[in-house]
Amino acid sequence: MSATTLTPPGAVMTESRVERSSFSRDTGIVLMRELRPMLRDPFSLIFGLVQPIVFLALFGPLLGGSLAGSVPGGSVWQWFVPAILVMTALFGSSTVGSNLLYEMQTGAHERMLVTPLSRSSLLVGRALKEMVTLGAQAVLIVAVMVPFGLRLHPAGALLGLALLAVFGIGLGSLSYALAIAVRKQDWMFWVVQQTFLFPLMILSGMLLPLESGPGWMQVLSRFNPLTYIVDAERALFSGEIATATVGWGVVAAAATLAVGLAVGIRGMRRSGG
Amino acid sequence: MIHTEGLTKDFVVSRKETVHAVRGIDLDVAPGELVAILGPNGAGKTTTMRMLTTLLAPTSGSARVAGFDVVTQPGQVRRRIGYVGQGNGAGHNQRAADELYSQGVTYGLSRADSRRRAGELLDSLDLAGKAQRKVTDLSGGQRRRLDVAMGLMHAPPLLVLDEPSTGLDPQNRANLWEHITAMRTAFDITVLLTTHYLDEADSMAERVVVVDHGEVIADDTPDALKTQFAGDLLVVTTQEPDGAAQLARVVERWQGATEVTLTGTRISARIANGTTRVAELVHTADAAAVGLADVQVRRPTLDDVFLNLTGRSLRESGTENEEVAA
Known part of the structure; x- marks a missing residue:
């Protein structure tokens, strides 16, 4: 025991310091807390980075063989790489709720709810972690794919990533809201997540072009916000910036963010019960 | 606070x-x-x-x-x-x-x-x-x-x-x-x-x-x-049953004594200030030439308090009624 060597409480805290709190500062704290275990354990980071490359390497050639010439825009990679980035964001963001579920079970989330961190930062900070990973994955994918004929349009690509970040935070927030809603029956999380994930993915024309699909699928895809994100990403990665396709993508991403934050913050406020 | x-x-x-x-x-x-x-x-x-x-x-x-x-x-x-x-x-x-x-x-x-x-x-x-x-x-x-x-x-x-x-x-x-x-x-x-x-x-x-x-x-x-809700537990054992009965009559007359029981040579009772009372009882036994075998005073536990307050033991209660939103 060496309790006597502790700094006296007055020296630990001063009133002015205690009262300061802001969304960006809180979000930074939550984000750094989320990133730290990953930085401490580079293996998980490396696996996370390699995953989309493996998928690209295995799925891309098949796609190239079966769709040669029929892919809109001509180049298979130009069509497929942006979609893989959206898919990576989709998988990463939609599953983040499971991390929160785990921390709700262990008690860490409850402890954080009793801190002065703003409730929105608890959502956004966590969701942003996936975006940091996504940024690293994107850099790697592009670096690997450029030698195979991917044409890089830096401005479009950066905007594409920003758009994905907006979408990802929104989707991540929805994933957290789901985790909070099913916290007493945690297996429900995966049931609901999978039920939504695959239809959304297929109906976005992400992996296979919907142009060759039946009419009803094309109609349904128009009601899928992900379709507009995928289309916008393809446009941005081909260097289009000020086009209607990109504009609709921005609308879809912003709508996802708005709905996600509204539902997520409401859930976060109630998650103490 | x-x-x-x-x-x-x-x-x-x-x-x-x-x-x-x-x-x-x-x-x-x-x-x-x-x-x-x-x-x-x-x-x-x-x-x-x-x-x-x-x-x-x-x-x-x-x-x-x-x-x-x-x-x-x-x-x-x-x-x-x-x-x-x-x-x-x-x-x-x-x-x-x-x-x-x-x-x-x-x-x-x-x-x-x-x-x-x-x-x-x-x-x-x-x-x-x-x-x-x-x-x-x-x-x-x-x-x-x-x-x-x-x-x-x-x-x-x-x-x-x-x-x-x-x-x-x-x-x-x-x-x-x-x-x-x-x-x-x-x-x-x-x-x-x-x-x-x-x-x-x-x-x-x-x-x-x-x-x-x-x-x-x-x-x-x-x-x-x-002190308020339970009182000390007094247990006195005498050498002869007659002596025990005699002491039990004394204990019964004490104000505030509860749960006075006599079984053979053993008397037990609950009372506040048990230590003072037991000294008194030893004195009484001495004066009446009643031989004592054993004298114990047990402070009550909080479980005794809970038992007296609710009629249930804290150790047993609550299992059928799980906490909501625990």
Whole structure:
């Protein structure tokens, strides 16, 4: 025991310091807390980075063989790489709720709810972690794919990533809201997540072009916000910036963010019960 | 430090069923006190704690914690309390020192202060060698001490602990308590905790608030509660049954004596000031030439208090009534 060597409480805290709190500062704290275990354990980071490359390497050639010439825009990679980035964001963001579920079970989330961190930062900070990973994955994918004929349009690509970040935070927030809603029956999380994930993915024309699909699928895809994100990403990665396709993508991403934050913050406020 | 008025929480379980978890609790805790809320599972202890720590909104009534209202000023309350919940506050995939550091900056400590304070607390809670360990690699007792360290990072005036020692073996419980009392002395903090361990409330708390079915049924120091609600247990064994009968008649005439029973050579009774009374009885036996074989005076336990207050033993009750939103 060496309790006597502790700094006296007055020296630990001063009133002015205690009262300061802001969304960006809180979000930074939550984000750094989320990133730290990953930085401490580079293996998980490396696996996370390699995953989309493996998928690209295995799925891309098949796609190239079966769709040669029929892919809109001509180049298979130009069509497929942006979609893989959206898919990576989709998988990463939609599953983040499971991390929160785990921390709700262990008690860490409850402890954080009793801190002065703003409730929105608890959502956004966590969701942003996936975006940091996504940024690293994107850099790697592009670096690997450029030698195979991917044409890089830096401005479009950066905007594409920003758009994905907006979408990802929104989707991540929805994933957290789901985790909070099913916290007493945690297996429900995966049931609901999978039920939504695959239809959304297929109906976005992400992996296979919907142009060759039946009419009803094309109609349904128009009601899928992900379709507009995928289309916008393809446009941005081909260097289009000020086009209607990109504009609709921005609308879809912003709508996802708005709905996600509204539902997520409401859930976060109630998650103490 | 804490002031509640008619604090109430109802949980609507279904259209037909509402659980009244907390029914109008009035509680005052002065700065510097160490108060234990004692009660069986489902008594409303945890629900009360969750309202006081801003995790749950009360159905009605009000609570001021560290000078601020838990409903209208939750941010102010949160800045001034340290909380150790029933689970592990430290994230399981985090390292001990990292979690403490995050906790520190969360409360506005600078990075350097946060690191220094984390080191100090790890030292004083005997976790210095575990700073770089993952929380999952720590033992149950170490994790619990880390949780206490997390609650103390910002040197809050009030530390709230919800069943801090549940699940720990006796040695780790004693060790945790040693640390909590040392921290309390070092920081001059107010401590509010819940427990269902009778011996713990008895030996550690300066004041025990007994809660049952969502209501406060008694509130005093452990000693006062025992004197008021239970009395000492007196057991006297004589050498001959005749002598026992003779002494039993004396005991029966004492004012305040209850549960007077005579079985063969053994007399037992409950009475306040048992030690004084037993001296009296020995004197009486001596004067009447009644030979004594054995004399015992047992201080009552808090379980005796609970039994007298509710008609149930705290050790057995509560199992059929699981706590809502635990």
